[in-house]
Amino acid sequence: MEMAGLPYIVGNWKMNGTRAMLNEARAIDRAAARFPKVQVAVAPPATLIYRTRDAAAIIGVGGQDCHAEESGAFTGDISAQMLKDAGADFTIVGHSERRTLHGESDADVKAKAEAALGAGLGVILCVGETESQRDAGEAETVVGAQLEGSCPRVDGAPEKLSVAYEPVWAIGTGRVPSVEDVAAMHKAIRAKLVALYGEGGADVRILYGGSVKADNAAELLAVPEVGGALVGGASLSAESFLAIVGAAASLDAD
Numbered sequence: 001m002e003m004a005g006l007p008y009i010v011g012n013w014k015m016n017g018t019r020a021m022l023n024e025a026r027a028i029d030r031a032a033a034r035f036p037k038v039q040v041a042v043a044p045p046a047t048l049i050y051r052t053r054d055a056a057a058i059i060g061v062g063g064q065d066c067h068a069e070e071s072g073a074f075t076g077d078i079s080a081q082m083l084k085d086a087g088a089d090f091t092i093v094g095h096s097e098r099r100t101l102h103g104e105s106d107a108d109v110k111a112k113a114e115a116a117l118g119a120g121l122g123v124i125l126c127v128g129e130t131e132s133q134r135d136a137g138e139a140e141t142v143v144g145a146q147l148e149g150s151c152p153r154v155d156g157a158p159e160k161l162s163v164a165y166e167p168v169w170a171i172g173t174g175r176v177p178s179v180e181d182v183a184a185m186h187k188a189i190r191a192k193l194v195a196l197y198g199e200g201g202a203d204v205r206i207l208y209g210g211s212v213k214a215d216n217a218a219e220l221l222a223v224p225e226v227g228g229a230l231v232g233g234a235s236l237s238a239e240s241f242l243a244i245v246g247a248a249a250s251l252d253a254d
């Protein structure tokens with residue numbers, strides 16, 4: 001379900017949610033019908049993908065990670081084909097929590113992104129600098145290198161690819177970069193995507209993620225080259241997530 005051009009608001013539930021969370025998914029799905037100019041999706045834990053797909057008619061449903069191989073002796077892992085089979089439309093890859101806590105390299109992330117595209121999934125590829133990298137003035141260099149190393153190189157890659165810029169220091173902290181810093185980084189990401197993919201790189205959606213809430217969403221989503229948001233904590237209740245979806249819808253109406 002690719003709807004390039006529309007703001008893309010994606011909830012990453014991380015390791016949160018048992019079946020009771022399906023009520024939130026249903027509420028998000030029902031409300032999404034009121035916002036046809038916003039593409040809405042959630043990435044529940046893998047255990048809930050099938051049920052979320054079953055409970056929701058309109059919104060996209062995605063995984064939070066996948067293995068690069070299709071099948072095999074990889075205890076605890078889930079392949080892109082399995083996500084697709086469970087009803088996923090897309091998967092997140094390269095989230096900083098995977099890069100940091102699971103030691104995933106750019107090469108690992110690239111292989112995962114290519115596997116996901118090969119399985120017919122959309123991909124949200126995450127990049128972002130740490131606080132010390134930003135303080136050292138290295139943020140754009142670090143993010144540029146992450147993109148070089150982890151962007152998928154397969155035919156038609158850009159069509160199903162989104163990039164999420166998530167400064168590590170803004171995730172779950174309540175801190176967000178200034179709109180100027182977001183604008184500068186998204187501009188740099190756009191230039192890198194065009195360098196990597198040519199014309200197709202101009203259409204890749206670039207999401208912002210990191211402490212997006214109802215009260216800052218409109219300001220962040222209005223920044224040039226911000227094509228949506230990857231939302232963690234505020235996506236865990238339909239009410240707070242829908243406030244962000246509503247902010248995206250109002251921008252479109254302006």
Ligand SMILES: O=C[C@H](O)COP(=O)(O)O
Nearest residue numbers: 012171172210211232233
């Ligand atoms: O994938 C989502 C991000 O890590 C942002 O999380 P957060 O909205 O809780 O800061």
